[in-house]
Amino acid sequence: MNKIQTIIDKEWAEVFKNRVVLFTVVFLPLFFTVLPLVILYAMGSNSGNSDVVDMPPQFARMCGNLTGTACTQVFTVNQFMMLFMMLPLAIPVAISAYSIVGEKTTRCLEPLLATPITTIELILGKGLAAAIPAIAATWAGFGIFAVAARFLVTNPAVYARILDPMWLIAVIVVGPLMAVAAVNVSIIVSSRVSDPRTAEQVSMVIIVPLLGLFFGQMAGLFLLDTRLILATAAVLVLVDIGLVYLGVGMFQRETILTKWK
């Protein structure tokens, strides 16, 4: 445990001195937290009544007794909440890309691998160092959003929809699962590239399924609900198991020293 803590300390001490990583970890959560709040504020100060006709029919049906404006508020926030879920994917990718590829290019991995640390301790240390800031930023951002939204949304029904259990599951359960997937994708990508920016860009492919959900719902192909979120969590558990298996296989001492290019 002590060694895992040492690796985490080392990663954070080093990686947060990198401006790109710092920007991703600080600016991105701030942006995804403030943006829906600004939209809520703008919509709240707009006294006009929107029509639900412009919305996907499933969503309009789900609104039930809500007014057009309230329904539009819920829909818009829902869309942004999905983007908000990008944090547990983007942050670990940025941290891992710099911590693993950076260490590879500066040849820092060999002395580290020569210490009595076990492979599992090393992967856990690096993985947690990348995942913890992502999960913390996601939870903190969601917390700030939930508290601030209370002051911006006057309609209790709208507020209840914003704090739907679906989003709590998404943030508390799906977020960490996404972070685990992102860390392992980064490890796998890092073994094949020799530049942190390339690693980050290639690893960002993991965001594509989330964007698919975003545009799918916007186009009215499906409606994100608790059932779909739980199904996503179940799929992610399986994906994570596979990715962890692959990642651990690629993060063996001999593999790193002889096969990583």
Add this chain to the structure above:
Amino acid sequence: MIRMNALTKQFPGPKNGTAVLAVDKLDLQVDKGQVFGFLGPNGAGKTTTVRMLTCLVGPTSGEAWVNNLRVGRDDTAIRRSVGILTETPGLYDRLSAEKNLTIFARLYEVKDVPGQVAKYLRMLGLWDRRDDLAGNFSKGMKQKLAICRALLHEPIVLFLDEPTSGLDPEAAKLVHDFISELKTEGRTIFMCTHNLDEADRLCDRIGVMKQRLLVVDTPQNLRQQLYGRKVVFHLRQSNPALVGLVKALPFAHDVQTVDSPTGGKIVVGLDTPETQNPVIVRKLVEAGAEVQFVGELRHSLEDVYMSLINGGREP
């Protein structure tokens, strides 16, 4: 202290190609307290051998023991008991010198982390620069910091891969002095180097490697085995009669003459110059020669090395 028995490492070839044999049936023993120099051209398998002994890569076949611990079975214990200076310093450039060492001291489970870090920073003359980022250090300072890192947990066996590579003479001397000091502490040092002068001065024994171990012995014995002992007699003036006189001596072999503007030199191969030199000097003086100097002809380790590498001599 370090023992290898038919230690072999083969790497898979590039995409269905034939396998690459990096180390072939290496048999070698390094005793406690010895400084062992491991020489060989690039790609000879030196670094792979060090990586196998420090449990970074596994052997394909054969066995190895380090500090009575078996490679492949006691890997974590071996890593705990050895220190390694890798080919490149591999420091965290964005962290201070002190932070770099603190991280490794914690990973090596050092009891008094601040104490050990301070001890080696002072010993290598980096104490005043402890708060500076490692990335701002010169190459020599980085190497010194990497040496500190290898010693933090007081390993009894130390692997040094090219310890003075790229260092200026002053920094290299400091590293040499430090290695000599470590030797007096009774540590076993296994050193890969291309610097033959360094190996000659620091190592008790050297091994020359080219996939296989070509030869292993003390630097002096290697010179003697390859070239024998030769003595140069500097005369004010040489002539064929004097050379013939020396050639006629039953113990003298490989007699050669070298003419020089300052006189003539006779180079004579001798088995025991200590007892045979006076006989030759006496004979030469009796024959009217004026002997100016007598000295042993020393071949450099470089001569030995080049002869082994190019000739592929077996041990």
